Amino acid sequence: MVRMATAAESFVLAIGTKKGLWLATSRDRQEWSLTGPHFLMSEIPSIGIDTREGRTRILVGVRSPHWGPTVAHSDDLGTTWTEPEQGAIKFPEDTGAAVERVWQIYPDAGSRPGVVWAGAEPISLWKSTDGGEHFELNRGLWDHPHRSEWGAGYGGAAAHSIVVDSSGETVHVAMSTGGVYRSDDGGTSWEARNKGISAYFMPDPNPEFGQCVHKIAADAAVEGRLYAQNHHGVYRTDDNADSWNSIAGGLPADFGFVMLTHPRRDGTAWVVPLKADGERIPPDGRLAVHRTDDAGNTWKRLSAGLPEHEYNSVLRDAASVDAAEPAGVYFGTRGGTVYASADEGETFREVASHLPDVLCVRAAVVAGA
Amino acid sequence: MSCASGRQWWPVPEIALLLPSVLQPLAGGQSVLVAPADGPVTVASLLDAVASDYAVLGRRLRDETGALRRFVNIYVDGDEVRRLQGLDTEVLPGQEVLVIQSVAGG
Numbered sequence: 516m517v518r519m520a521t522a523a524e525s526f527v528l529a530i531g532t533k534k535g536l537w538l539a540t541s542r543d544r545q546e547w548s549l550t551g552p553h554f555l556m557s558e559i560p561s562i563g564i565d566t567r568e569g570r571t572r573i574l575v576g577v578r579s580p581h582w583g584p585t586v587a588h589s590d591d592l593g594t595t596w597t598e599p600e601q602g603a604i605k606f607p608e609d610t611g612a613a614v615e616r617v618w619q620i621y622p623d624a625g626s627r628p629g630v631v632w633a634g635a636e637p638i639s640l641w642k643s644t645d646g647g648e649h650f651e652l653n654r655g656l657w658d659h660p661h662r663s664e665w666g667a668g669y670g671g672a673a674a675h676s677i678v679v680d681s682s683g684e685t686v687h688v689a690m691s692t693g694g695v696y697r698s699d700d701g702g703t704s705w706e707a708r709n710k711g712i713s714a715y716f717m718p719d720p721n722p723e724f725g726q727c728v729h730k731i732a733a734d735a736a737v738e739g740r741l742y743a744q745n746h747h748g749v750y751r752t753d754d755n756a757d758s759w760n761s762i763a764g765g766l767p768a769d770f771g772f773v774m775l776t777h778p779r780r781d782g783t784a785w786v787v788p789l790k791a792d793g794e795r796i797p798p799d800g801r802l803a804v805h806r807t808d809d810a811g812n813t814w815k816r817l818s819a820g821l822p823e824h825e826y827n828s829v830l831r832d833a834a835s836v837d838a839a840e841p842a843g844v845y846f847g848t849r850g851g852t853v854y855a856s857a858d859e860g861e862t863f864r865e866v867a868s869h870l871p872d873v874l875c876v877r878a879a880v881v882a883g884a
Numbered sequence: 885m886s887c888a889s890g891r892q893w894w895p896v897p898e899i900a901l902l903l904p905s906v907l908q909p910l911a912g913g914q915s916v917l918v919a920p921a922d923g924p925v926t927v928a929s930l931l932d933a934v935a936s937d938y939a940v941l942g943r944r945l946r947d948e949t950g951a952l953r954r955f956v957n958i959y960v961d962g963d964e965v966r967r968l969q970g971l972d973t974e975v976l977p978g979q980e981v982l983v984i985q986s987v988a989g990g
Contacts, residue, residue, distance in 0.1 A: 580989055581944075582907075583943065600939040600940060605948040606948055614947070
């Protein structure tokens with residue numbers, strides 16, 4: 516299904532890889548034009564596309580193995596990039612900590628313009644009120660008594676998922692490895708919220724915290740409903756994470772990294788299953804996206820347009836949806852191939868291939884070309 | 885710090901900081917930064933001066949705790965400072981300080 520952008524808009528797909536950023540634009544989500552690499556030889560582990568306040572700001576977490584991490588932004592679709600002189604994210608001196616990598620950049624709701632959240636390694640949550648130019652450390656989470664017991668996933672110890680409800684008071688973060696934490700006071704205080712999520716790799720498989728949650732996402736229309744892709748386990752909560760229940764039935768594997776939700780429609784979410792734990796490849800080497808339209812009660816396998824064999828995995832932020840109707844679904848593999856669907860996953864087509872490992876993907880409908 | 889090509893009318897003791905090409909755009913395109921020095925200074929204070937004039941360059945070399953980034957190597961007259969006194973290593977007027985990134989990675 517082709518949905519042409521209006522004369523005043525276009526589709527933008529930002530692709531963050533191990534060795535730079537590529538930007539793709541399209542009028543119809545069928546044919547894409549790529550620019551890049553931007554930030555050649557730096558990894559791009561996080562991207563946020565902020566379309567609020569009548570402009571398009573692309574924010575990227577950039578990390579050079581030699582020269583360290585930073586956050587840059589572009590207000591002209593990548594023609595020029597700006598980096599604050601003193602850095603957008605840096606730990607206060609009294610923490611004795613240094614930013615290793617920015618894992619998540621999350622523009623807040625349209626009703627809170629200027630507010631951008633970030634999740635970083637070491638495990639930390641940050642909030643900007645100036646559109647992502649300067650961030651402040653969330654002290655409530657940083658000073659949490661559990662922090663010394665949080666572990667590091669294979670990729671590092673990071674806050675990688677941020678979900679803020681419509682009021683702005685309820686905030687969820689997910690971290691590897693610590694699990695899910697919730698604040699009911701806009702981020703001032705935090706409590707672990709992992710009841711029902713398994714941590715089979717720990718002596719107590721049902722601990723208060725320590726779960727290796729890979730990604731969480733909020734339902735578009737049902738307040739208090741979230742979905743989680745865990746390190747083995749796919750879950751849903753209907754009570755703001757007070758309790759989680761498995762929705763993995765019907766999936767070929769309960770492992771994976773991706774969790775996407777529809778921009779408007781309740782009950783719709785996507786995952787990309789991987790066999791794991793010993794074989795981190797699509798089950799039987801057959802890549803497919805799975806979508807639920809009933810909040811995880813049933814799943815539909817979607818593979819039209821995808822290759823017959825694919826042995827690369829898809830990382831937690833290497834997938835995205837856009838807000839068009841129907842929604843677009845995008846993902847990239849560690850083998851450097853990026854796929855786009857203009858029909859909510861029913862059919863995919865290749866946007867780019869032979870790129871470096873894809874670390875993150877973000878898509879948006881933006882003003883202008 | 886100033887540009888190496890700046891004219892001087894009488895000899896002033898200086899320390900030269902040589903930058904790799906990848907970092908030169910962050911120093912206004914200069915390959916060499918020079919600092920006046922009447923006596924020995926530490927590498928840390930030299931980098932403080934760099935960060936004062938070129939903040940982004942300063943952040944590429946050290947993190948916000950002041951620690952030298954893992955794959956950034958600084959040589960004082962040919963000796964890597966980690967084998968000396970680290971950032972407390974003293975540099976004498978007339979000496980050269982060289983920034984080189986590790987040749988590692990894939």
